[in-house]
Amino acid sequence: MKYLKTLLAAGAMSLASLPAFAQQDITWWDFLSGGDGVRMKALIERFNEEHPDIKINATTLEWGVPYYTKVRTSVAVGQGPDVMTYHLSRMPLGLEENVLDVISDDDLATAGLSKDDFFPASIAAASDAEGNLHAVPFDIHSIVLYINKSYFKGSRFLDDEGNLAGIESLADFEEALALAKENGSETPLSYATADDGSTYRVFFTLLKQQGGELITDGEVLAGDNLDKAANAIEIMTNWYKQGWQPEQAEYPASVALFTSGKSAFHMNGVWEVPTLVDMSSKGTLGFDWGAVQIPTLLGTTATWADSHAFAIPTGKEMSPEKRAAVMTAIGWMEKNSISWASAGHIPAYKPVATSDEFGKMEPNATYSSLAETAVYDPRSPIAGVASPVYDATINIISPAMHGYLEPAQAAQQMKDELQSKLQ
């Protein structure tokens, strides 16, 4: 008995004296709400359970300008988090502001990762001009075309398996819209026409499908890109004039138009997949739905895309142990990103993206091919989430397509306004 006590005491003392058992607290910031937020919170909880020596203290901040303003100001005074989520479309501004620390190959090794584990496009987007990595890509998310199949029963737009078929050009797509309208769809194509992000993503997709570029060598809509932009706005204006797209729809309204069965199509980010999966499994949706890559309407296959990534702020006095803990957390998140994929995203980590489990996940598997032809925002400090490009969209494109300005003039105004911001 006495022997046992001594043993216990010795054990307890040796435990207490070992610094390796000190718990590392990680301060984590993200901007993930809705379905994304729920899934990320679950991931963090699981991580904390599996790692008694590391504790992630997560704070969710408001998406967009508020988040990135807070990141910049807090990092400048050395009060930033230990790790944060970051949009890859925002990298150029982040690098210019110098808020993103370099993530070395050693760091990646600590996390059990290497650059080869990721799609090359996302690694390029996360690196600076010298090839130094500043963020670890987590996913690829894009817009997709959601379909309400009930409007196309018996038409040439559904194949034998009930999948969308026969849309290979703008004319095909508009024929489908007209058919859906005839079949009683109030607004056959719903997207948030009064929302900056949603309108921008559709516009940028249409621009890239014509092989157009928004910014080239510091020039906005150079050469015939101006005409291509005008054409994209023209197409969207026509959809409005035909009564195919809703007038001044805010984001929630645009989703509701689809989920309530009033719209045959819905163009929106993959992040609404959980909404539809949940409604469908609860039996509250009331129609057969699907989600596919945006069809090639204008010659070139292209879809707007962006990535969430993990980044470490600069100027933070971080012990090697803490840095290792942060990298461990990032590595763990990547390896468990199959849970994140259930929010509709395509994992950026290839071993998960190419796994059987992901291959069977629907509807992700149907549209995951878009990763090959996904187009990111131009690499410019004025583009990306919550950027002047987003502002110009709500300021110019959205009112123009509602008939307040001619498409050509709107494209010219986009060019002038964004060009002046590039100084």
Added chain:
Amino acid sequence: MAMITNRRREVAVAMTLIAPFVLTFVLVFLYPTIRMIELSFTDAPLIGAGEWVGLANFKRLLTDNLFYTSLKNNGYFVLLTVVPTTALALAIAMMITRLKGPLQALILALFFLPYILPVSVVTQIWTWMLDFQFGVLQPVFAFFTGKPVPVFKNPYWVMPTVATVTIWWTNGFNVLLFIAGLRNISSDYYEAAALDGATRWQLFTKVTWPLLWPVTALVLTLQLILQLKIFDQIYLLSSGGPFNSSYVLLLMVYREAFQLNHGGYASAIALVLFVLIVVVSVLQFQLLRAGGNKQ
């Protein structure tokens, strides 16, 4: 000798008494202002130092179309708000002073209520009421124009609507100032004028208006300063659009500083706005005083 000591003591006491104010003023107003002026001559980011660039920011400002658009919109907004809100407040105040007792207090409270609300609540209320799809006011628009109007998305409606919301929100304070001014006018004047056979209109133009002039001038000047600083309502209701038709100078400062990280350029715009407000309001107050003296 005793005199001098006394004087010194008085100065010391005076200094101690004003010290808290002076220190606070220097710390939170004078120092930041000087720093802002300094910043406007540099290419500094939002945080941290920058290179001295001389007048480059101001030269750029003079070639920036958005600056002229914003300036014009600021002017338009001032036109839409300053005089209308003052006239409205005067009318309401004159009606309220005719009421007596608890009823007067109640009506005054009703008019003052919106002023207590934070700007975010005010804009939320109006966003709902004017919502394009579900707003309770849309049937009214539909009755007059034939169809619903997306007021914050329409380049012609946006500024008048923001002005209306602003007047609704801030009018209560002006009413209060006018009521204080009206109560200051001795009833003797009215009695004397009435005995001389003055009509109601004469009572207003010959007694109320001239005696109330200092308050009117004050309200006009306060409103001018306040409305030139328009930002919150625009940011929350229309974000400057559509086609920059509601873009104003402070929104430009905000976007340059917090979105594009151009601390120097943003300071230059802020400095121009600051000088503009000082010049215009001093000028207006002097003019109004001169106008009042003539009467």
